[in-house]
Ligand SMILES: Nc1ncnc2c1ncn2[C@@H]1O[C@H](COP(=O)(O)OP(=O)(O)OP(=O)(O)O)[C@@H](O)[C@H]1O
């Protein structure tokens with residue numbers, strides 16, 4: 371059968387630094403095809419060449435048997451290639467409807483936008499994903515997950531023949547992932563092909579037919595999913611022997627049952643306008659406390675309240691050094707608290723600033739000596755973290771937007787680690803990082819905890835919570851409903867606690 375897409379010998383350099391050297395990708399009609407590889411392997415770059423965001427230096431692209439030369443994502447779209455980028459490319463201030471049909475608005479006979487049918491059409495598309503929301507509201511007023519599903523809805527609604535999803539599930543909870551998988555299967559059944567980029571290798575076994583593995587800008591293997599294993603895929607990604615990787619125990623972390631120290635944080639009965647009703651959580655020195663719960667249970671909101679990003683309407687936050695709590699995030703930072711937010715685009719990175727500047731953003735006041743910034747010390751710190759976290763870059767002076775998604779995430783984590791906080795709030799710390807880097811990040815977090823740092827950990831991945839946390843506080847609809855202690859923290863127990871709290875809520 372003729373492939374729907376064939377990319378061959380693709381080369382691409384940025385300012386003399388090669389991002390792709392001989393990348394290949396072949397997609398069959400109606401196939402769900404994974405593209406995997408470590409952070410910075412070139413996955414997103416290959417996709418951006420396909421969709422006209424970047425120009426290739428050389429190589430061939432054929433779509434449906436004909437050479438394809440697209441100059442812009444719009445042209446790719448008009449050729450039936452739809453993309454959902456890793457970084458959302460939506461407009462938060464515009465309505466949901468505008469975001470879904472942007473550029474393709476239905477018109478009235480007079481040529482005006484037909485809002486009635488636009489809203490109706492959007493409602494219908496989203497309902498197909500099990501999302502029933504007010505489509506006239508600003509997209510930014512909804513959760514990241516809703517925003518992401520909106521992006522997918524947009525792509526799907528445009529009669530695509532090839533839908534590209536670059537890390538679509540990184541901000542979705544289990545239920546939403548199932549919804550998404552349903553959509554992917556539906557697309558496949560209609561003969562639409564899907565390119566699926568993800569660091570969650572388990573997912574591939576549920577929905578993908580084949581996988582292309584990239585390493586250092588090259589395509590190194592193409593596998594039938596049915597004929598391979600997770601370990602096999604990791605071995606391909608790293609270019610190592612499966613036995614060697616199994617021996618290194620890259621999939622296990624010594625989950626804690628540690629001696630913990632004095633109380634670092636005590637938050638009681640938190641109540642905010644942003645959905646918290648009654649959340650209490652305590653973190654001691656040298657322990658990791660997980661916040662468990664489904665999307666919308668109030669995990670991120672609890673973190674925001676503790677960090678004084680949102681005002682409390684009730685309840686108290688007190689830390690060992692600041693019994694009165696904080697009135698704003700700057701005070702919290704000075705008080706030894708760090709907060710890695712889940713939304714790296716909106717609240718995290720400053721895209722045009724360099725990696726160095728992004729990394730030392732919060733640290734800068736401490737680097738000032740007699741009115742000037744100690745550049746030598748700054749560079750030392752930046753280099754230390756680039757090294758420790760294995761951040762892949764051409765230069766620390768490079769704008770951070772040029773880094774791959776996973777590497778941007780590492781810079782943000784480094785920003786907070788560099789502050790040497792007593793209490794570190796981590797909201798989805800390993801989102802978008804590859805399996806190897808994820809393990810490294812988790813190990814580094816454990817190291818800090820062993821040195822006495824307290825961590826409040828939020829993760830949609832049950833595995834990450836269960837392996838990392840000493841205790842897990844389970845939230846449900848803005849209320850902390852129960853707590854799991856070690857020993858006794860297992861994935862089963864966590865799922866059980868969450869399910870139980872839901873039954874109670876609906877009973
Ligand atoms: N606009 C750009 N300017 C300079 N370098 C870039 C640019 N875009 C990508 N790169 C570099 O190309 C390489 C490949 O990046 P790419 O984003 O394709 O990786 P990826 O496989 O998608 O990684 P991740 O899993 O982290 O998303 C990286 O080294 C990155 O820094």
Ligand SMILES: [Mg+2]
Nearest residue numbers: 414456774775
């Ligand atoms: Mg990427």
